[in-house]
Amino acid sequence: MRSISAVGILMVIASSVMPWIEGSILGGLPDPGSAWAAFFVGIVGGMAWLARWKKLPAVVSIIALGVCSLSLTHLALKSPVLASLVDEHRQYVYMTNFSTRFLAPNLGVEPAFKVELATNTLADRLSAALHFVGPGWWTCLAGSLIIFLGCLADRWKQSLWWGGVTLLVILLGQGILHLESFRALDLLGRGESALSEGRFEEAARYYGEAQKTNSQLGNSDQICLRLGEASVRPGVPLNAYGRFYLADYYARQESFESAVSEYLLAFRDAPPVLRKIIRRRIAWSYVNLGFERYENEEIGQAVSLWEKALDVDPEQIQVLYLLSRAYFDQARFEQGIVMGRRFLTRSRNRLLNADVQANLGDGYWKLNDFDRARGAYEKSMRLDAKGNFRVIKSLGGT
Secondary structure (H helix, E strand, C coil): CHHHHHHHHHHHHHHCCCCCEEECCCEEECCHHHHHHHHHHHHHHHHHHHHCCCCHHHHHHHHHHHHHHHHHHHHHHCCCHHHHHHHHHHHHHHHHHHHHHHCCCCCCCCCCCCCCCCCCCHHHHHHHHHHHECHHHHHHHHHHHHHHHHHHHHHHHHHHHHHHHHHHHHHHHHHHHCHHHHHHHHHHHHHHHHHHCCCHHHHHHHHHHHHHHCHHHHCCHHHHHHHHHHHCCCCCCCCHHHHHHHHHHHHHCCCHHHHHHHHHHHHHHCCHHHHHHHHHHHHHHHHHHHHHHHHCCCHHHHHHHHHHHHHHCCCCHHHHHHHHHHHHHCCCHHHHHHHHHHHHHHCCCHHHHHHHHHHHHHHHHHCCCHHHHHHHHHHHHHHCCCCCHHHHHHHHHC
């Protein structure tokens, strides 16, 4: 059974060179803390395996499991990265819908595709964080379980004892590490109760304390909206948060022009954290307005709005994708190719990249550069060989 444990140890070590967090478009993100922890734990496990220590491998397996759980809970409860990952996923969904609606079929089916990722509750955050864990996390998790299975097969009573003790210590340690996060969630809950009962000033105080206590909540749209909702009352002048809340209401009603006007008013007096969120919201409003114009075949106005979105928030990578096609529709083939290439330098999503490669092929074809057109179509087919009818048709013409 030592061979089973050896496989698990090697998997834990291998996980340290894999991405532990993976965005929907940009791909793997560095998580050096988890990677180094997995490497150290794997090396200790390897030494224990070589020395034939009977007790230590079970402890090592639970510690590796603890590295996985700490990585997940940190992303769900503390890391400000979660908000950007959720927005990135939303952009991915938007681009997928755009391609499905306006282009010939050129997208495969992604397993376990989620349209919306909520972050309102603790369960929502854990679910969203789990969606973004990368191959490193899964490899370490599988490796830790395999090590423990090998230990159980060898000495199950001893392994259960030492593994159980280690698990209790890890759970206690992680609970202490997340005390501030739990306190922030408690403050958030109190704010929700006060708001529902009409105690607006008290609710605003709770929300403000939660925002200061936890960096993730401090950078979240949710807290800013709640602060705005608590400040919107008859006879009370609208502050930046109140205008942000009003702008969000207009956006949810798909009155995006009114939303932009309110976002701009909120931006003037907004603190830095809210300004960053407002920039993203303004860009999204321009994206949605552009979609409406594009749908009505008003391509020039759509392009103008999408260019504004990119100026406001350069992190809206979806705009590069949209412009790569909209410029083509305007016969601005060189500019469409430039936008497509910019998108490809940032995106690691095979399905989206396949679609953009097809756009490049269309642009090259219009420029009579048939060799490059064929090369782009072939790259698209390699990236997305399932149901890529658009490229199959195009390759037949090249």
